[in-house]
Amino acid sequence: MVWPDEAATLGFAAGLAVQPSISNAFIELRGDLGAGKTTLVRHLLRALGVSGRIKSPTYAVVEPYELPGLNVWHFDFYRFSDPREWEEAGFRDIFASSGLKLAEWPEKVAGHLPLADLVVQLTVVDDTARQVTLTAQTPLGVTLIDFFDSMLALSDKGPKANELDGTLMTQVTTLNGTRA
Numbered sequence: 001m002v003w004p005d006e007a008a009t010l011g012f013a014a015g016l017a018v019q020p021s022i023s024n025a026f027i028e029l030r031g032d033l034g035a036g037k038t039t040l041v042r043h044l045l046r047a048l049g050v051s052g053r054i055k056s057p058t059y060a061v062v063e064p065y066e067l068p069g070l071n072v073w074h075f076d077f078y079r080f081s082d083p084r085e086w087e088e089a090g091f092r093d094i095f096a097s098s099g100l101k102l103a104e105w106p107e108k109v110a111g112h113l114p115l116a117d118l119v120v121q122l123t124v125v126d127d128t129a130r131q132v133t134l135t136a137q138t139p140l141g142v143t144l145i146d147f148f149d150s151m152l153a154l155s156d157k158g159p160k161a162n163e164l165d166g167t168l169m170t171q172v173t174t175l176n177g178t179r180a
Contacts, residue, residue: 003129005129006036009039009040013046013047014047025117026113026116026118027100027119029106048065056076059079061075061077061089072099072101073099073100078104078108080109118137118141120132120134121133
């Protein structure tokens with residue numbers, strides 16, 4: 001799908017925040033610098049109820065948030081360089097615990113992370129628009145995607161609302177590799 005502007009990012013984050021299964025999801029955010037990964041996380045954290053400053057964990061690697069009934073960890077592995085950091089920082093324990101985990105630059109720790117429930121791939125189309133590909137890798141991820149799939153089906157504009165230059169930009173891949 002294409003998000004034409006930041007308001008679409010906000011809408012996606014708000015939709016994600018209301019899903020009950022988000023409380024134990026692991027979501028990878030992929031894309032080049034400036035694609036909007038941190039912006040999406042900020043909107044999601046606000047929608048979940050985080051108030052105050054939301055910092056990018058680029059230097060700290062992880063920023064934890066405690067909400068009523070929900071723990072959230074926002075990881076940014078951009079500067080991650082030493083695999084020993086993984087064990088020393090206790091990341092294995094965090095990923096084994098309940099709560100929402102959001103990881104930017106997951107490819108920097110390949111081989112250490114568990115399988116993400118949902119992968120959000122952001123690609124810059126122009127100054128404001130982003131092409132978005134959602135890939136579910138677990139049944140929980142399929143549940144998260146199904147919500148958005150049903151929203152597209154219920155839209156009075158239908159999937160045509162996600163067109164760019166006449167090319168349908170909706171790509172939702174489920175666990176079994178089918179497109180929805």
